[in-house]
Amino acid sequence: MIHTKSLHFSYGKGTDFNFPDITASSGDSLLITGGSGRGKTTLLHLLGGLLRPQSGQVVVEGTDIATLSEKKLDTFRGKNIGLVLQQNYFVASLSVLENVVLASWLATGKQAETKAKELLEQLGLKGQEHKLPSQLSIGQQQRVSIARALINEPKLLLADEPTSSLDDENAYTVADMLSGLAKQFGTALVIVTHDQRLKDRFPNQISL
Amino acid sequence: MITKIAWKNIWFKPLNTVLSIILLTSSVAIITLLILLENQFERKFNDNIDGIDLVLGAQGSPLQLILSSVYQVDAPTGNIDYAEAKTWMKNPLVKKAIPLAFGDNYRGFKIVGTTPDYLTHYGAKMQQGKVFSKNFEVVVGSTVAQKMGLKLGDTFFGSHGDSSEGEVHEDHAYIVTGIAAETGKVADNVILCNIPSVWAMHEGHDHNHEGEESHDHEDHDHDHEAHAGEEAHNHEEYDHDHDAHAGEEAHNHEEHDHDHETVISEEGKEITAVILKMRNPMSVLVWQNMIPMNTKMQAASPGREINRLFSLFGIGLDALQYLAYGIMLISGISIFIALYNTLKERKYEFALLRVNGASRLQLLMLVLIESLLLCITGFIFGTVVGRIALSLISGSSETEFKISFNPLEFVWEKEGYLLGLTIFVGILAAVIPAVKAYSLNISKTLANA
Numbered sequence: 001m002i003h004t005k006s007l008h009f010s011y012g013k014g015t016d017f018n019f020p021d022i023t024a025s026s027g028d029s030l031l032i033t034g035g036s037g038r039g040k041t042t043l044l045h046l047l048g049g050l051l052r053p054q055s056g057q058v059v060v061e062g063t064d065i066a067t068l069s070e071k072k073l074d075t076f077r078g079k080n081i082g083l084v085l086q087q088n089y090f091v092a093s094l095s096v097l098e099n100v101v102l103a104s105w106l107a108t109g110k111q112a113e114t115k116a117k118e119l120l121e122q123l124g125l126k127g128q129e130h131k132l133p134s135q136l137s138i139g140q141q142q143r144v145s146i147a148r149a150l151i152n153e154p155k156l157l158l159a160d161e162p163t164s165s166l167d168d169e170n171a172y173t174v175a176d177m178l179s180g181l182a183k184q185f186g187t188a189l190v191i192v193t194h195d196q197r198l199k200d201r202f203p204n205q206i207s208l
Numbered sequence: 209m210i211t212k213i214a215w216k217n218i219w220f221k222p223l224n225t226v227l228s229i230i231l232l233t234s235s236v237a238i239i240t241l242l243i244l245l246e247n248q249f250e251r252k253f254n255d256n257i258d259g260i261d262l263v264l265g266a267q268g269s270p271l272q273l274i275l276s277s278v279y280q281v282d283a284p285t286g287n288i289d290y291a292e293a294k295t296w297m298k299n300p301l302v303k304k305a306i307p308l309a310f311g312d313n314y315r316g317f318k319i320v321g322t323t324p325d326y327l328t329h330y331g332a333k334m335q336q337g338k339v340f341s342k343n344f345e346v347v348v349g350s351t352v353a354q355k356m357g358l359k360l361g362d363t364f365f366g367s368h369g370d371s372s373e374g375e376v377h378e379d380h381a382y383i384v385t386g387i388a389a390e391t392g393k394v395a396d397n398v399i400l401c402n403i404p405s406v407w408a409m410h411e412g413h414d415h416n417h418e419g420e421e422s423h424d425h426e427d428h429d430h431d432h433e434a435h436a437g438e439e440a441h442n443h444e445e446y447d448h449d450h451d452a453h454a455g456e457e458a459h460n461h462e463e464h465d466h467d468h469e470t471v472i473s474e475e476g477k478e479i480t481a482v483i484l485k486m487r488n489p490m491s492v493l494v495w496q497n498m499i500p501m502n503t504k505m506q507a508a509s510p511g512r513e514i515n516r517l518f519s520l521f522g523i524g525l526d527a528l529q530y531l532a533y534g535i536m537l538i539s540g541i542s543i544f545i546a547l548y549n550t551l552k553e554r555k556y557e558f559a560l561l562r563v564n565g566a567s568r569l570q571l572l573m574l575v576l577i578e579s580l581l582l583c584i585t586g587f588i589f590g591t592v593v594g595r596i597a598l599s600l601i602s603g604s605s606e607t608e609f610k611i612s613f614n615p616l617e618f619v620w621e622k623e624g625y626l627l628g629l630t631i632f633v634g635i636l637a638a639v640i641p642a643v644k645a646y647s648l649n650i651s652k653t654l655a656n657a
Contacts, residue, residue: 050562094213103565
């Protein structure tokens with residue numbers, strides 16, 4: 001469950017963004033589209049608590065994350081917000097499984113290894129757990145990112161251009177996977193993208 | 209978990225890591241070696257001169273006199289006349305005087321003619337048997353007994369001089385009557401007998417350093433294998449070319465009777481040195497000047513000579529130490545460069561960790577721990593390598609100088625400082641990369657990807 005209210009963010013030098021209010025309930029999916037320079041990534045970072053708005057509110061599960069301290073925000077983000085980024089970054093020295101487990105440890109202090117294995121298996125990555133992320137294909141890496149974003153069963157799943165580097169077949173698979181998982185975990189899903197292929201799949205859309 | 213990630217990270221770039229560890233290991237090893245060497249060397253040297261104020265011996269290098277007569281490592285400066293030495297030994301200013309007469313060795317271990325006071329002086333109690341009382345009875349130091357496998361009642365022949373290749377004195381065998389307990393001092397490495405034994409050993413034949421032996425044993429009735437030293441030797445008048453070390457005077461001895469209680473005339477006899485303990489410190493200074501002025505002898509102060517030796521050594525040790533600190537500085541820089549270089553590629557990794565809920569402090573710790581792991585690994589390796597080096601040095605110094613070092617000893621204080629220094633280097637090297645990781649702007653990093 002997430003909603004925003006009159007979000008404003010400025011990078012200075014005349015690049016000001018006033019974002020429309022958005023709302024996504026648990027299990028719902030919301031697609032935010034818009035061309036380059038419209039502030040898609042900025043909005044996503046605001047929603048994920050990576051940036052702080054100049055004014056306005058970002059309320060996730062009843063908490064206005066813009067008012068949290070840096071440390072509390074880190075903890076809150078770890079527990080409640082999952083992010084799938086445009087490019088897939090991993091701790092290069094850790095295995096696929098360890099990367100996913102790490103996310104659970106950072107958020108909760110516990111290493112949810114069994115759950116991580118189940119999640120990876122569900123995402124079709126059985127047998128890849130002990131490889132290094134760099135040994136996987138882009139599509140596989142994408143799925144590891146999704147597994148990592150979902151390991152803590154967040155209330156909000158944010159995805160930044162999750163399909164831009166994938167072919168049609170994989171793009172649809174990922175889109176279905178994301179919306180399916182959001183329903184399964186009762187997570188509000190927000191995707192920002194310029195990918196036209198996704199527009200048919202998600203009825204709830206906001207254009208910036 | 210952070211430590212685990214740090215550990216995995218440092219081995220993800222094995223070349224950088226190995227370079228940093230090698231540099232750290234070598235600097236820590238050198239410093240550890242120096243610490244142990246200095247500590248044990250000084251202690252060994254100082255322990256041995258405890259209670260010795262002066263050493264009376266032939267003129268020459270005072271350091272050589274100290275090294276030869278106290279530490280048994282160098283050749284003696286020469287011989288002194290026993291009668292003359294005795295007048296000084298009996299001086300009321302002298303608290304204790306221990307005469308020393310060198311001449312022979314047994315497979316490299318010096319055989320020292322002295323009085324039982326020598327054992328008392330070094331606090332050597334008898335582990336087995338009794339102190340020498342008759343000629344050719346010896347007490348062996350604990351190390352000698354162990355290395356040579358000598359037991360009570362064993363007999364052996366000494367070789368002339370201080371190398372085991374010297375000519376063997378086959379006329380008389382020494383018999384082991386006592387084995388001294390371990391003292392940790394030089395007394396462990398010598399074989400002790402009474403002074404007349406040394407004299408007797410060298411008058412039984414014509415002695416010739418050049419190796420041209422001209423023994424004339426016709427008039428002798430030998431049975432030394434079994435009871436050397438206890439038989440009666442009847443020596444006709446001998447022309448004895450006694451040459452213990454330096455003197456080449458000829459001694460004429462009237463018929464000697466080597467009996468159970470052999471009495472050898474002290475007249476004209478020589479000894480090598482006398483260890484003196486004085487009654488007051490003033491006389492120590494006075495004698496150092498007085499003796500060379502009035503006699504052909506010198507009185508050397510062990511404390512002064514050893515200080516001189518250490519200050520000579522000190523220059524070399526200092527240079528090595530600076531070298532080691534230099535290497536440590538380089539290893540610090542190497543760690544810094546390694547961390548700093550990877551930071552560029554790792555900033556996404558750090559941003560990602562933040563996205564996943566890691567705090568700024570955890571990132572700071574991650575970088576710091578990576579550096580510290582390198583440093584501590586280097587320190588552990590260095591400590592071990594330094595000790596391996598010491599045991600190698602100990603092996604060679606043992607065969608050459610009979611000085612051994614204990615590589616398993618820990619000098620907690622100094623090595624603690626060294627650990628502190630290593631950790632400090634690790635923190636210093638990590639501080640800039642760690643702060644960069646701490647203050648990383650995640651949004652910017654991820655947006656600009």
